[in-house]
Amino acid sequence: MKDVTQLIDGWSLRHDETLLPARVPGCVHTDLLAAGVIPDPYLGRNETEVAWVGGRTWSYVTDLVHDSAHERTDLVFDGLDTAATITLAGEALGKTRNMHRGYRFDVTGRTGALEVRFTSAYEEAAAVRALTGERPNVYPEPFQYIRKMACGFGWDWGPTVVTAGMWRPVRLEHWSTARIDRVRPLVTVEGGTGHVEVRLEVRRSERGSGRPLTARATVRGPGAGAGATAEVSFTGEEAVLRLKVGEPRLWWPRGHGDQPLYGLDVTLLDGGAALDAWRRRIGFRTVGIDRSADAHGTGFTFVVNGVRIFARGVNWIPDDVLPSRVTPERYRARLAQAVEANVDLVRVWGGGIYEDDAFYDACDELGLMVWQDFLFACAAYPEEQPLRGEIEAEARDNVVRLMPHPSLVLWNGNNENLWGFRDWDWEPALAGDSWGEGYYLGLLPRIVAELDPTRPYTAGSPWSGSWDHHPNDTRHGTHHSWEVWNRQDYAEYRSSVPRFVAEFGWQAPPALATLRRALPGEDLAPDSPGMLHHQKAEDGNGKLNRGIARHFDLPEGDFDRWHYLAQVVQARAVGSGIEHWRAHWPLCAGTVVWQLNDCWPVSSWAAVDGDGRLKPLHHELRRVYADRLLTLLPGRSEDDGPELAVDNQSADPWRTAVTLRLLDADGGVVREAVVEVAAEPRSVARTALPPELRPTPGSPKEFLVADADGLRAVHFPVPDKEFAYPRARYDVRTEPVPGRTGAVDVVVTARTLVRDLLLQADRLAPQAVADSGLRTLLPGEEARIRVTGCGDVRVAAVRAALFSADPA
Structure with missing residues (x-):
């Protein structure tokens, strides 16, 4: 039988004239961090202090000693990041130039000093660019010239930390x-x-x-x-x-x-x-994409075991910009957070990596469908050698590696490159040069058809299915909705019904405890130095502030309220989009929120921040991605008034009595009615509201509430800053949880209307977690919020951690 020896121990990293202990799997940054040579790049503005690491050549060395009775011994690298020369006893074994594939070298009967020498990724990219010529790119970094994790060169949510090292296992295989x-x-x-x-x-x-x-x-x-x-x-x-x-x-x-x-x-x-x-x-299942043409355009609907599915998705980025640090336990914890948010599809985005098998194992077990991008994102990619051969080998390696997993339901050619070619001024700049179309419409679909014909392939995201339509046409295929975040109010999500929304999102800062850890000693403000450094989006704070200002008075000099309002607007924005698009099932067949996770502490679109803490968005996803969703959709015009949508994505019929109340700002009932609604399995029932229950258009003193089976929807006809909120008043008490050390129930009793009440549990203790997010209470109603990890807390501390959208 074949014998395997893991080469984990005994490695050293050569730093100048010094040999530092090295961990394998690992990378230069993790080894330099462990040795105290560099500061943590995630803290403060240390990212700039460690930039030199990515521009250096690095060597890993060990003594290779082995003795086997087998005929053959292979030295196997599952992942080398990225341009490496491997020598044994001074003789070359080979060279590599691809982070995303494995390598194998015959070392039968050979021992001695083993060295893996990594050339700077910048140097390798420059050499390839000299061969292929320039190509357009949305970022000023050369990631399209090297088969390496693109987001390690920096993104609009990630730091520029250009790694090198043996990031996946190394071993000897002895066989006969x-x-x-x-x-x-x-x-x-x-x-x-x-x-x-x-x-x-x-x-x-x-x-x-x-x-x-x-x-x-x-x-x-x-x-x-x-x-x-x-x-x-x-x-x-x-x-x-x-x-x-x-x-x-x-x-x-x-x-x-x-x-x-x-x-x-x-x-x-x-x-x-x-x-x-x-x-x-x-796992045994069938999967396909229904891309049939219809009166509305061209659909894009997942069909599993013959059942059409509204996909409730999130986009996944590498969970750490130093990916060797992501353990199987961390994968499972993060994916469990997706499950807690009622997610059923995770899209592995094309600027990252083909994740470890532990990721896909967890998805198999948790029932999370995986949409897997091939690794191309936001750039024109040369199709000449040496890249073309590397890309074919990489695709073959990873299709074969991942295809056993039943959770894998789609191969996708790229992220936004077909769209970029058409809309981002690439076409004139390219002047006929190759840019990746041959990969997405030629090479990759041929490889999938040859190796894994059991799964569908799509050329890109977004993609309308052919060049007959604009790549990001809402009427055809998949759509990325970014105009709203970039330029508009989130209410504009309701202006269209794409067939499948593969990306959309809204930013917010991370939890306060995450900011305190990442920016130690900083006097926090939206524009304080560390906050700006941990905001990578173009005009990110400007867009955050404009998003807040459309609905609230922008707080001046009050960071805590700004922080809270930014998180509220993020949750409302994403929630309103999903509510609208779900209500149009089966015309719209899925939403994939940008994004589930972060790779470091940063203001971003994530629902789970870089320290693993849940933003209010995560709790909002739990609500809007639940099998049953109650929604009050604003009317298309003032004459239409709000509309009730009862969305039932469960397998059982939903027959319920919806209590509708038109209320004044003080919580008094103006009018009330009960509407009987029935929604069949996997369907939506929509009902126009009686005119007498509609708030007066533009009224600052009326709002609408719908309640059914423990679910609630609210509709306010004007932005918060125009509504005549009473000053929020509520009582707070705490109750210990029997048998649960470190857990407490926070009970809030509203004395007035309290909109979007939020307990920021990390203000009680950095490790504390609350079991709910934004809640709207009417006078006399009670909210019970369970907090774990906080120990005994005083009511005064709880009050200081409570926020609401109305003035308190």
């Missing part, structure tokens, strides 16, 4: 006769039978050449007795095994069913002796 090279399981379901076609490729030693071998594949079910086995003998380097599983349990996205996973074992044998083994988990 033959080893498994690649396994491609094609998993389908037809007529109640599960089919697994295992396509196996092997590599043979000289002694093993032409030798009859046996491949055995076994599917092990999650229940007793479920499974199948197949064997085949072969003399070449490829074999195909076909297995059938009768009536398999189907894998479903969360909210639609269970996620049963089957074990798939492939063993390579020489006679009765096992030479190598490969083990993964698979």
Whole structure:
């Protein structure tokens, strides 16, 4: 049987004339941090203090000693970041220039000093650019000339921290006769039978050449007795095994069913002796995208196991700009936060990485569909060598690596490059030069069709399906909605109904405790030096302030209220978009919020900040992505008035009595009615409101409330700053939670209308977490907010951590 030796320990990083201890997997920055050579780039403005690291050449060294009775020993790198020269005992083993693929070198019988020397990514990119010529780019960094995590060069939410190192595992593999090279399981379901076609490729030693071998594949079910086995003998380097599983349990996205996973074992044998083994988990399901033309344009609807799905998605960026620090536990924690927000789809964005298998394993188990971008974002990419060959090898490696995962439901060619070509003045600048179209419409779909025909492919996001329509046409395919954040009020989300909203979002600062940790000692203000450094978006603070000012008086000299209002506007903006687009299902078939997570502490569009703390947006996603959603949609005109939408994405009918109340600013009931509404499974019921229940257009003293089955929707006809709010009054008490150390219930009883009440739990203790976000209370109503991780707290401290949109 093949033996594997992990090469984790014994590495050193050469820094000038010094050898520093090194961790593998890791990178130069993590090793320099551990040795105290550089400050934490995430704190203050240290990012600029460590910029020199990305411009240097770095070497990792160790003594390679091994002794094996096997015929062959391979040195295997799962990930080298990025342009490296590998030498053993002074002799070159090879060179690499791609962070996103693995490498293997024959070191049979060879020992001695092993060195992995990394050229600066800037130097490598410059050399490639000299060969290919200039290409347009939305950022002044050369990431399109090197196959490396693009956002490490900086983004409008990320720092410029250009890494180098062995960011994924390194090992020795000792083998004889033959080893498994690649396994491609094609998993389908037809007529109640599960089919697994295992396509196996092997590599043979000289002694093993032409030798009859046996491949055995076994599917092990999650229940007793479920499974199948197949064997085949072969003399070449490829074999195909076909297995059938009768009536398999189907894998479903969360909210639609269970996620049963089957074990798939492939063993390579020489006679009765096992030479190598490969083990993964698979799931039986069918997946497709319905892109049918209709009266409205061209759809884009996920169909899983024959069921059409409104996708409730989030965009995912690398969870750390030093990606070797992201552990399986951290992946699971972050993805669990997505599940808590009722998310069912995660889009792995094209400026990052193909994530570790631990990411996809967690998605398999949690029922999170994965939309996987190929790694191209916001730039024109040359199609000449040496990039073209690297891109083909990278795509083949990662399609094969990721295709066993049932959570993976879509391959996407790029992020915004087709749109960029058409709208961002690239076409005249390129003057006929290559820019990536050949990848997205040629190379990549051919590779997916060859290697993984069980999954759909789309050329890009956004993409209307062909050049017959504008790439970002709302009527066709996928759409990115950024005009609203950049230039308009969030109410403008309601002005259109795209077929699928693959990106949209609104910024807000991170939690206060995150800011205090990241900007130690700073007197916080929206424009304080550290705050501005941790705001990477173009005119980001200007857009934040304009977003606030459209609805509230912009606070001057009150950072705490500015911080709260920015988070409120973020939650309202995203919530209003999702409410509107969900109400138009099935015309609109999904929303993918930009973004779930952050890679460092920063003001950004994320729902979970760089320290893992939840913004109010996360709680708002939990509400608007729930199976059942109650919405009061503003009318298309003052004459229309608000409309009630009862959105039922559950599998059961929803028949409910909706209590509608027209109230005055003091909370008094002007008029009231009960409306019976029925929404069938996976459908939306929309009802015009009786004229007598509509607030007077432009009234600063009337608002509307709808309640049903514990859900609430509110409608105010004017912006907050024009509404005649009474001064908010509420009582606060705390109650210990029996049997829960460090947990307390905060009970707030409203004496007036209290809109968008928020308890910022991290103000009580940095590790404290509240179980709810924004809440609107009517006079006499009570809100119970459970806080964990805070210990005993005084009511005065709780009051200081409570905010509301109306004056308090």
